[in-house]
Amino acid sequence: MISEVRQKATWAQEAAAAMNRMTTEQKNAALSAMADALIARQDELIAANEEDLRRGRENGTSPSLLDRLALNGDRIAGIAEGLRQIVELPDPVGELLERFERPNGMKVEKIRVPLGVIGMIYEARPNVTVDAAGLCLKTGNCVVLRGGSAALSSNRKIVEILKDALGSTALPGDALQLIEDSDRASVNEMLKLNGLLDVVIPRGGAALIRNVVENATVPVIETGAGICHVFVDESAQLEMAASIAFNAKVQRPSVCNSMETLLVHRKVAETSLAELLAPMLQANVEVRGCPDTQSLLDGVKTATDDDFATEYNDYIMNVRIVDSLDEALAHIRRYGTKHSECIVTETIAHAERFLQEVDAAAVYHNVSTRFTDGFEFGFGAEIGISTQKLHARGPMGLPALTSTKYRIYGNGQVRG
Known part of the structure; x- marks a missing residue:
């Protein structure tokens, strides 16, 4: 029997081709619908969040971590505003980075393209669920989210609301997936889904990030602890x-x-x-x-x-x-x-x-x-803060969630 992790990663991978065809206008319409849905259904979301807070208090979670987990009307409004800011930002996909012509007449262009399917592994901040979804979808990526067990009820409700909103837009609903299995084995399975996930981004404490970096066979964009x-x-x-x-x-x-x-x-x-x-x-x-x-x-x-x-x-x-x-x-x-x-x-x-x-x-x-925050830097939101030096560093906004592709135009050139 196929696992939840592999099944949902497969659905996301199958949606990637459709996401590649989405226009900026279609992606922006989807993000706007997601923002509106979060506000319209905030009472449901706050009720789900209270389940997480109750479990946290019963388990002795520290006040500072409970604060990190908590949602209220103002925070939900801020999260929705983050999506709306992403709508207003330029879409990096398709951006022409270079254009040149070779002596044989080949015309070469370098453009930005989506990374593909992003696996996001993070801990007890439910706002990350929305930020990650918004940034990934705006850049034409599909995303498989695996949040921490402390925020499971909140994340379930958030993804339910966002996927319902996507149903009224052109974007494929399968582009957004949430892994609900809270066992650590589900994280370790994600780390080895080569061929289904193009990259994994961990966001959380030092132990989480170390586990991902040390055990992943899928490429990793490392975000770092903050001392x-x-x-x-x-x-x-x-x-x-x-x-x-x-x-x-x-x-x-x-x-x-x-x-x-x-x-x-x-x-x-x-x-x-x-x-x-x-x-x-x-x-x-x-x-x-x-x-x-x-x-x-x-x-x-x-x-x-x-x-x-x-x-x-x-x-x-x-x-x-x-x-x-x-x-x-x-x-x-x-x-x-x-x-x-x-x-x-x-x-x-x-x-x-x-x-x-x-x-x-x-x-x-x-x-x-x-x-040091994507919102404060004008990125609308961030997928994380990279402390590595390859591909991206610092708050990672939209351009950090793209790769590049060369497009070559010719008239029959062959290599001698």
Whole structure:
């Protein structure tokens, strides 16, 4: 008997040819219908989401992860708005990237084309279900979604709503599939569906991504965990530094672009560490620090090497006092995950050096790391934030979900 994973991947693969024929207007009409359906049926979606939240509370899920899972009217409106923004964005499929003629008269064009069938493996954020569907369908791709068990009820309802909406459009309903089997074996099966899936994109914690990267035979676009840093340099404006650090940690600590470690130049720390951290402590953030931090601030727990290498996704942060930009850069090289890094400084030479030397998908000068996001970059939504260097890096919007094709025109040329 064929498994759910193989069956749904087969349906998606069979729909790929039809998706290749869809026009921009047809794809946009489908996305608009999907957005309207989410708003019209939000009460159903909120009820399904409450089932997930109830199970999460019963299982002892942390408040920050419950927040990551939760849907309400405002969040659903934001998700629908993400789809509508994708509608307004240029369709990259068919874009002419190069055109040239060879000495023998062959005319060569290079254009963008869909990747084909994308397998998306992710954890407990139901908005990813909508973002992934919208981005993949806009770029002419079919998508097989496998979300985490914590959001299963929400994801089922979302895909039911989206597929019902597709029924009134030109797009094939089989282009969108959800794997409902929550056993880990279903993930491992997806990773080896060569010939049915063209690429797999993992989005979640370090353990999920590591499992996908280590076990997939299907090509992988790796998205990364976020151990992100803010470095407060000696020339930083203190009020700005406090605001940026607070936003990077507290605005939404459960996401990958939130700050985990604050690096503070010793000259700032010796005069202003308490002032810098006061908003954090008022927000009940647990601070773990190096010995120098502990000597300057009472009640700080010890930050170990393991702490500096941990993505908390919670109201916990590390603080380390450094003597120089060089020491800050060395710390980031050792513990960073090449996601998002920030320097707060008024010294332009330091800013330029930080932006040049830090190896990360996004580097910031006097800006919170929370902006590493497809929506904030104007992409409408994102399929994930790539921390690798092949094909795509950073927030992956529409162009990152395409490949290229060469089209060659001639008049009978043969190779001698």
